[in-house]
Amino acid sequence: MKPQKSASKALKAPPNAGRRGSEKEPRGSLHRSVAQDIGARILNGEFAPGTLLPNEAEWCKSFGVSRTAVREAIKMLMGKGLIISRPRIGSRVLPRAEWNLLDRDVLGWYVAAAKQSHFLAHMQQVREILEPETAALAAANHTPEQLLAIEAAYEAMAAAKTLAAWNEADVKFHFAILQAAGNELLVPLGLVIESALGSMFTYTARQKGDVGRTLPGHQRILTAIRARRPNAARAAVRKLLGDTSRIVGEVMRAGRKSRSAGA
Amino acid sequence: MKPQKSASKALKAPPNAGRRGSEKEPRGSLHRSVAQDIGARILNGEFAPGTLLPNEAEWCKSFGVSRTAVREAIKMLMGKGLIISRPRIGSRVLPRAEWNLLDRDVLGWYVAAAKQSHFLAHMQQVREILEPETAALAAANHTPEQLLAIEAAYEAMAAAKTLAAWNEADVKFHFAILQAAGNELLVPLGLVIESALGSMFTYTARQKGDVGRTLPGHQRILTAIRARRPNAARAAVRKLLGDTSRIVGEVMRAGRKSRSAGA
DNA sequence: CAATCATCGTTTGTATGATAAATGACGGCA
DNA sequence: TGCCGTCATTTATCATACAAACGATGATTG
Numbered sequence: 001m002k003p004q005k006s007a008s009k010a011l012k013a014p015p016n017a018g019r020r021g022s023e024k025e026p027r028g029s030l031h032r033s034v035a036q037d038i039g040a041r042i043l044n045g046e047f048a049p050g051t052l053l054p055n056e057a058e059w060c061k062s063f064g065v066s067r068t069a070v071r072e073a074i075k076m077l078m079g080k081g082l083i084i085s086r087p088r089i090g091s092r093v094l095p096r097a098e099w100n101l102l103d104r105d106v107l108g109w110y111v112a113a114a115k116q117s118h119f120l121a122h123m124q125q126v127r128e129i130l131e132p133e134t135a136a137l138a139a140a141n142h143t144p145e146q147l148l149a150i151e152a153a154y155e156a157m158a159a160a161k162t163l164a165a166w167n168e169a170d171v172k173f174h175f176a177i178l179q180a181a182g183n184e185l186l187v188p189l190g191l192v193i194e195s196a197l198g199s200m201f202t203y204t205a206r207q208k209g210d211v212g213r214t215l216p217g218h219q220r221i222l223t224a225i226r227a228r229r230p231n232a233a234r235a236a237v238r239k240l241l242g243d244t245s246r247i248v249g250e251v252m253r254a255g256r257k258s259r260s261a262g263a
Numbered sequence: 264m265k266p267q268k269s270a271s272k273a274l275k276a277p278p279n280a281g282r283r284g285s286e287k288e289p290r291g292s293l294h295r296s297v298a299q300d301i302g303a304r305i306l307n308g309e310f311a312p313g314t315l316l317p318n319e320a321e322w323c324k325s326f327g328v329s330r331t332a333v334r335e336a337i338k339m340l341m342g343k344g345l346i347i348s349r350p351r352i353g354s355r356v357l358p359r360a361e362w363n364l365l366d367r368d369v370l371g372w373y374v375a376a377a378k379q380s381h382f383l384a385h386m387q388q389v390r391e392i393l394e395p396e397t398a399a400l401a402a403a404n405h406t407p408e409q410l411l412a413i414e415a416a417y418e419a420m421a422a423a424k425t426l427a428a429w430n431e432a433d434v435k436f437h438f439a440i441l442q443a444a445g446n447e448l449l450v451p452l453g454l455v456i457e458s459a460l461g462s463m464f465t466y467t468a469r470q471k472g473d474v475g476r477t478l479p480g481h482q483r484i485l486t487a488i489r490a491r492r493p494n495a496a497r498a499a500v501r502k503l504l505g506d507t508s509r510i511v512g513e514v515m516r517a518g519r520k521s522r523s524a525g526a
Numbered sequence: 527c528a529a530t531c532a533t534c535g536t537t538t539g540t541a542t543g544a545t546a547a548a549t550g551a552c553g554g555c556a
Numbered sequence: 557t558g559c560c561g562t563c564a565t566t567t568a569t570c571a572t573a574c575a576a577a578c579g580a581t582g583a584t585t586g
Contacts, residue, residue: 076342
C-alpha cells in the first residue's frame with residue numbers, strides 16, 4: 001500500500017530535464033512526461049492506428065504514477081487527435097488522418113521517429129510551396145514597420161560572426177517575412193515548419209560553411225520585397241530554396257553512406 | 264455541501280449535443296465541454312494573451328463541475344498551446360504565436376470568433392497557394408490506386424443529385440488529390456483547411472446553384488492528373504479556385520449589406 | 527433451436543478530499 | 557538597505573469511491 005514513492009519503472013525525468021528555450025516551461029510535470037512517452041511511442045509505430053492501448057490501470061503500474069497523471073496525459077493526447085477513449089472500451093489510437101500532425105509536439109515526435117531523409121524531403125517540398133508565395137504576399141502587403149523588421153533581420157545576418165547569431169537572424173528574417181505577408185493562417189504554418197526544420201537545418205546548409213554564400217540570395221529577397229515586386233520576390237525565394245534543396249540533397253546522400261545518425 | 268448536482272450555471276450540453284460526423288465521438292464528456300467553453304472564450308478575446316485565468320476553484324464553481332473535469336480540460340488547452348499553468352501562479356493565456364492555430368478545435372473556435380470575411384479571405388489565400396501545387400504533385404506522383412480514388416470521387420460528383428451528396432463527393436475528390444500528392448505533411452494541412460472551410464463553404468459556392476457549373480473544372484483537373492501533366496493540373500486548379508474566389512467575393516459583398524449573420 | 531432481452535463486469539468519466547511542491551510575497555534580521 | 561527564511565496560495569499529484577457506458581454473457585421465450 002505504498003505505491004506512492006515506490007518503483008518508477010520508467011519515467012527517469014528529473015525535475016527539469018528539458019534544455020529547450022530558456023527554462024520557463026514546466027517540463028518536469030508528470031502528466032507531460034507521460035504524454036510525451038505515450039505520444040512518442042504512438043508516432044513511433046509501437047502502437048499502430050486502431051490499436052487498443054493498455055488501460056489506465058496498466059499505465060499507472062508501468063509508469064508508477066497515479067491515475068490522475070495518466071488521465072491528464074491521455075487528455076492531452078486526445079486534444080492532439082492521437083487517441084480517443086471511451087468507457088468500457090479503452091483508449092484507441094486514431095487513424096493517422098485524425099492526427100494533428102501540425103501540432104508542435106506531434107511533429108516533434110514524428111521527426112524523431114520518421115526516417116530523416118523521408119521527412120526532410122517532404123518538409124522541403126512544403127517550403128518550396130509556401131515560402132515563395134509568402135514572400136510575394138509580403139512584397140505586396142508589407143507595412144513600413146514590417147519592412148523595418150525584415151531589414152533589421154537582414155542586417156543582423158550580414159553582421160553575424162558566429163553560426164548561432166546567423167541562424168537566429170535567419171529565423172527572424174523568415175518570420176518577419178511571414179508576418180509581413182499579412183495572413184494570420186500562414187504564420188503558425190511557417191512557425192511549425194521552421195521549428196521542425198530548426199535542429200535539422202543546423203546540420204545541413206549551415207554547417208557547410210556557405211553561410212556567407214546565401215547572403216546575396218537573402219538580399220535579393222529583401223530588395224524585391226522593399227520594391228513591392230511580388231514576382232521578383234517569389235523568384236528570389238525560389239532561387240534560394242533551390243540552393244538549399246541542392247545542399248540538402250548532398251547532405252542526405254552523404255548521410256546515407258555513413259549511417260551513424262544520432263545526436 | 265452538495266455542489267454535485269447543484270446549479271450548473273453554464274454547460275447546457277445535453278448528453279449528446281454534437282451533430283458532426285456520424286455520432287461516434289463522445290461530445291458529451293464534461294471535460295470536453297469545459298475545454299470547449301474556455302477555449303472558445305480565449306479565441307474570442309474574452310481572455311487576452313497574458314491574462315491570468317480564474318483559478319481552478321472558480322472554474323469549478325462557475326461550471327458546477329469537479330476540479331477533475333476542470334483540470335482535464337485545462338490539460339487539453341495546454342496541449343493546444345493556448346495556456347500554461349504553474350503552481351502558485353495559475354493558468355496564463357500564452358501569446359498568440361504559441362497557439363496551435365492549425366489544430367482542428369482551435370481553428371474552429373477561431374472561425375467562430377473571427378470576423379468571417381477577414382478569415383474567409385485568408386483561408387482562400389492559403390487555398391490558392393496550396394491546392395494548385397498539391398494537384399501538380401498529384402499529377403506527378405499518383406499511384407494507380409490513388410488515381411482510382413480520384414476518379415471514383417469525380418464520378419460521384421457527376422452523379423450527385425442532392426447538394427449533400429455533391430458536397431460529400433467534392434470533399435472526397437479534394438482529399439483523394441491530397442493523398443495522391445504523396446506528401447504526408449500536406450494531408451493534415453489540407454484536412455484542416457477543408458474542415459474549417461466546410462460549413463462556411465456550404466453557404467457560398469454551393470448554395471448558388473452552380474453545382475453543375477464547376478463540374479467541368481473538376482474534370483479538367485482529373486484529366487490533367489491522369490495524364491500526369493503537373494502544369495496543366497496546376498492551371499486547372501487555379502482556374503477553378505478563381506471561380507470560387509469570385510463567388511466568395513460576391514457572397515461577402517452581399518453578406519456585408521444584410522448583416523444579420525447567425526446560424 | 528434460435529432470437530431477444532436482461533444482467534453483469536470492465537473500463538473510462540466524474541467527484542471528493544488530502545498531501546506535495548512550487549513560488550511570489552511578506553516580514554525578520556544583519 | 558539588502559539578504560534570507562517563512563508563509564500562504566495555487567497547481568500537481570495521489571488515493572478512493574461511485575456513476576455511466578457498453579460489450580459480453582447467459583437466461584428466457586417463441
